[in-house]
Amino acid sequence: MSGTWITTRAWLLMLPLLIVMVAVIGWPLADTVHLSFTDAKLVGTSGSYVGFDNYVRLLSGNAFGRTLFTTTFFAVVVVTTEMLLGVLAALLLNQQFHGRTLLRALLILPWALPTVVNATLWRLIYNPEYGALNAALTQLGILSDYRSWLGEPGTALTALIVADCWKNFPLVALIALAALQAVPRDVVAASFVDGANAFSRFRFVTLPYLAGPLLVALVLRTIEAFKVFDIIWVMTRGGPANSTRTMSILVYQEAFSFQRAGSGASLALIVTLIITVLAVAYGTIVKKVAGSAA
Amino acid sequence: MERQSPLFRLFLHVAALLLAAIILAPLLWLFVMSISPAADLAAKPLKWWPETMDFSRYATLLSTVENSAGAAFMASLRNSLMVASMATVAAVSLAVPAGWAVSRTPSVGWSLSLVIATYMLPPVALAVPLYMALANFGLLNSVFGLALVYLTILAPFTTWLMKSGFDGIPREIEQAAVIDGASLWQTLRIITLPLALPVVATSALFAFLLGWDEFFYALLFTSDQRAKTLTVAIADLAGGRVSDYGLIATAGVLAALPPMLVGIVMQRALISGLTSGGVKG
Numbered sequence: 001m002s003g004t005w006i007t008t009r010a011w012l013l014m015l016p017l018l019i020v021m022v023a024v025i026g027w028p029l030a031d032t033v034h035l036s037f038t039d040a041k042l043v044g045t046s047g048s049y050v051g052f053d054n055y056v057r058l059l060s061g062n063a064f065g066r067t068l069f070t071t072t073f074f075a076v077v078v079v080t081t082e083m084l085l086g087v088l089a090a091l092l093l094n095q096q097f098h099g100r101t102l103l104r105a106l107l108i109l110p111w112a113l114p115t116v117v118n119a120t121l122w123r124l125i126y127n128p129e130y131g132a133l134n135a136a137l138t139q140l141g142i143l144s145d146y147r148s149w150l151g152e153p154g155t156a157l158t159a160l161i162v163a164d165c166w167k168n169f170p171l172v173a174l175i176a177l178a179a180l181q182a183v184p185r186d187v188v189a190a191s192f193v194d195g196a197n198a199f200s201r202f203r204f205v206t207l208p209y210l211a212g213p214l215l216v217a218l219v220l221r222t223i224e225a226f227k228v229f230d231i232i233w234v235m236t237r238g239g240p241a242n243s244t245r246t247m248s249i250l251v252y253q254e255a256f257s258f259q260r261a262g263s264g265a266s267l268a269l270i271v272t273l274i275i276t277v278l279a280v281a282y283g284t285i286v287k288k289v290a291g292s293a294a
Numbered sequence: 295m296e297r298q299s300p301l302f303r304l305f306l307h308v309a310a311l312l313l314a315a316i317i318l319a320p321l322l323w324l325f326v327m328s329i330s331p332a333a334d335l336a337a338k339p340l341k342w343w344p345e346t347m348d349f350s351r352y353a354t355l356l357s358t359v360e361n362s363a364g365a366a367f368m369a370s371l372r373n374s375l376m377v378a379s380m381a382t383v384a385a386v387s388l389a390v391p392a393g394w395a396v397s398r399t400p401s402v403g404w405s406l407s408l409v410i411a412t413y414m415l416p417p418v419a420l421a422v423p424l425y426m427a428l429a430n431f432g433l434l435n436s437v438f439g440l441a442l443v444y445l446t447i448l449a450p451f452t453t454w455l456m457k458s459g460f461d462g463i464p465r466e467i468e469q470a471a472v473i474d475g476a477s478l479w480q481t482l483r484i485i486t487l488p489l490a491l492p493v494v495a496t497s498a499l500f501a502f503l504l505g506w507d508e509f510f511y512a513l514l515f516t517s518d519q520r521a522k523t524l525t526v527a528i529a530d531l532a533g534g535r536v537s538d539y540g541l542i543a544t545a546g547v548l549a550a551l552p553p554m555l556v557g558i559v560m561q562r563a564l565i566s567g568l569t570s571g572g573v574k575g
Contacts, residue, residue: 010399013391017453018405020388024424024446025412031423042422089313096298097306099314105561106317112557113321114507116525117546120532121324124539132323135340166320174565227416230509234529248510251418256514261422268419275414 035265042259054266063242063250064267068274071246074161075225081165082221083214086172093173094180104177107170115167119234122163126150126235150236153243160244164231172217179213180206211289219282226275247271324550327543328352335539351544367545369519370527373437374549377512377523378505380441385448385501386456386494393456394486398465406457409450417510420446428515435521443511448504452497455567459493460486496567499560503553524549 036054040047058064093104110118125132128148137143149159183206191205229248232238238245238253245253251271255264298306327335328351330344357364396406424443425434433439463486471481487494509525516522522530528549531542557564 006399007401010395010402013395014402014405017388017392017409017449020384020445020449021409021412024442025415025420028420028423028427029415031426032419035422042425092306092309092313095306097303097310099310103310103314105558106314108557108561108564109321109554110317112503112553113550114525114553116507116509116528117324117550120528120542120546121320123532124327124543125320125323127539130336130340130539132340135338139339166316170317178565223414229417230525233509233513234532237533248416248418251416251421255418255422256425261426264418265422268416268421271416272414272419275416279414 032265032268035262036269037266038262039260040262040265042255042261042264047262050262054263055270058263058267058270064270066242067245067247067250070157070244071226071228074157074164074228074244074246075222077161078164078168078225079218079221081161082169082172083218085165085169086217087176087210087214089169089173090176090180093177107173110167110170111174113167115230116234118163118167119231122159122166123150123235126159151240153241156236156240156244160232160235163235164225164228167231168221172214172221175213175217176210179210183209212286215282215286215289219279219286222282223275223279226271226278247274324543324546327540328547330540332538332540348540351538351541352548354541355544355548363541366519367527367548370522370524371548373516373519373521374506374524376437377441377444377521378502380437381444381448381505382498382501384441385445385452386498388445388449389452389456389497390487390490390494392453394460394482394490396453396457397460398468406453410454412446412450417446421511421514424511425514434515435517437521440512440515440521440523441505443515444505444508447508448501451504452501455497455500456490456493459490459497462493463489492563493567496560496563499556499564500567503556506553 035047037049037051038047039050039054089107093100093107113121126149128134128146128151131146131149133149134143134146138146147155149155187205188201191201196204227248228246229252232244232246232249233252236244238249247267248271251264251267254260254267258264326343329347329349330341331346331348334341334344354362355364355367358368359365392406396403428434428436428439428443431439433442467485467489468481471485472478476484507525508523509529512523512526513529516526524545528542528545531545536542
């Protein structure tokens with residue numbers, strides 16, 4: 001068979017996927033770019049060309065800076081915590097003890113719990129009048145009065161972060177555990193013979209095997225944390241006083257609550273650009289690590 | 295290997311118990327809320343276990359009496375099933391040929407990279423044009439329209455999984471069949487697809503779970519019982535003026551059961567899917 005026919009055949013087999021992708025992703029994205037230069041409303045007027053007005057107005061407004069900060073803070077804290085907890089849980093599960101298989105099976109549960117159910121569950125736990133957190137802290141004598149965890153700007157974001165970490169650290173743990181189990185036993189045995197202590201065993205024997213998969217998990221989780229919408233919408237809708245408003249919530253408000261499709265599109269593209277820059281930067285690091293590990 | 299000292303063994307077991315408690319406590323509480331009488335949930339001090347277990351809310355939600363809370367819940371359950379199933383079937387049908395093509399013909403691989411890169415796009419970047427297009431075609435508030443939109447998430451992901459699945463099937467087997475006189479179509483049907491079946495099943499499961507979990511597009515593009523999915527129905531309950539928190543918890547338990555059962559039963563396949571995708575990148 002000739003090479004050109006094989007290539008043509010491959011394109012033919014990919015064609016259905018590519019057509020659908022152009023229809024549901026490519027074209028809408030192009031239209032978002034177009035809309036971002038107009039003052040279109042969601043319903044009714046298709047708007048007229050306004051150049052970079054939307055971008056200038058959004059970037060100079062104070063909602064943007066504050067929301068970007070909130071989103072970055074959420075993403076950094078959530079991803080760091082999930083990585084640390086995930087690796088610790090994986091190191092634990094890589095040891096021999098009774099009930100290890102059962103515990104590993106439990107890890108899949110928070111991951112499988114639908115995001116909206118997780119958000120609802122934690123919203124009930126944080127309930128200011130009947131919530132389990134208030135009840136537990138009061139009965140333990142830690143708290144004297146019930147608090148509105150999601151209703152106060154000082155605690156709402158932290159409460160969201162806890163709920164998000166609880167759901168997502170098990171995924172990091174599962175990925176890290178799979179990587180740990182790929183460490184060859186004879187390499188570990190050799191490091192014992194060579195008299196390496198626990199720390200240098202982790203640093204020089206285990207970590208090289210962990211680094212690649214963990215970096216990939218880090219990239220995926222960072223992108224997801226930057227896109228976060230569901231858990232925040234269900235728990236706080238961005239409140240109180242916009243203290244938990246992330247970029248996706250801001251775009252939703254602009255485009256759908258205020259029906260400003262044009263400026264909502266501009267904002268969405270700014271978010272996309274930030275995520276792309278992040279992903280490319282990470283991608284470069286991943287390639288470097290993969291290169292040095294090989 | 296190093297012998298574990300008694301102190302270290304104690305530490306391991308304490309840490310394991312702590313981890314189990316962290317994972318289980320919120321889940322158990324969701325279940326306890328669903329079977330506690332409303333008075334227990336509003337009691338101070340809070341009752342952590344009901345004196346009499348009350349399963350009546352499950353009957354309430356799973357009833358099909360017209361205009362009841364159950365009818366709305368059952369409608370959203372049916373919508374979620376339909377949307378997730380249709381989107382899964384469509385995504386896997388697109389992913390199998392495309393995944394095989396990229397796996398066997400690396401020179402077209404860049405197009406798959408492009409498709410996978412769309413993962414970086416926040417759904418809000420597509421939402422406005424998709425909303426306008428669905429409105430134009432009369433597909434707002436329709437399970438078909440929503441399933442079509444879900445392909446933006448499901449199709450790239452399943453293609454990626456299928457591609458790494460086909461990578462694991464040696465092409466020498468296919469070449470041997472061709473040398474023995476089988477046509478390409480016969481080779482795929484008799485040799486490759488049966489070998490790829492576990493990966494197809496894993497991809498389909500992942501796709502279904504993603505569809506079952508989706509909230510943002512469903513929130514935007516559905517408005518009543520004809521298309522509202524379970525996630526939107528639960529968010530409505532959580533954000534609404536429902537006075538019985540146990541009912542919200544019950545809806546949560548029912549929505550969580552299918553993916554959790556799949557998660558436990560299919561654990562090995564799911565983890566290998568997660569890590570193979572994750573490790574190979």
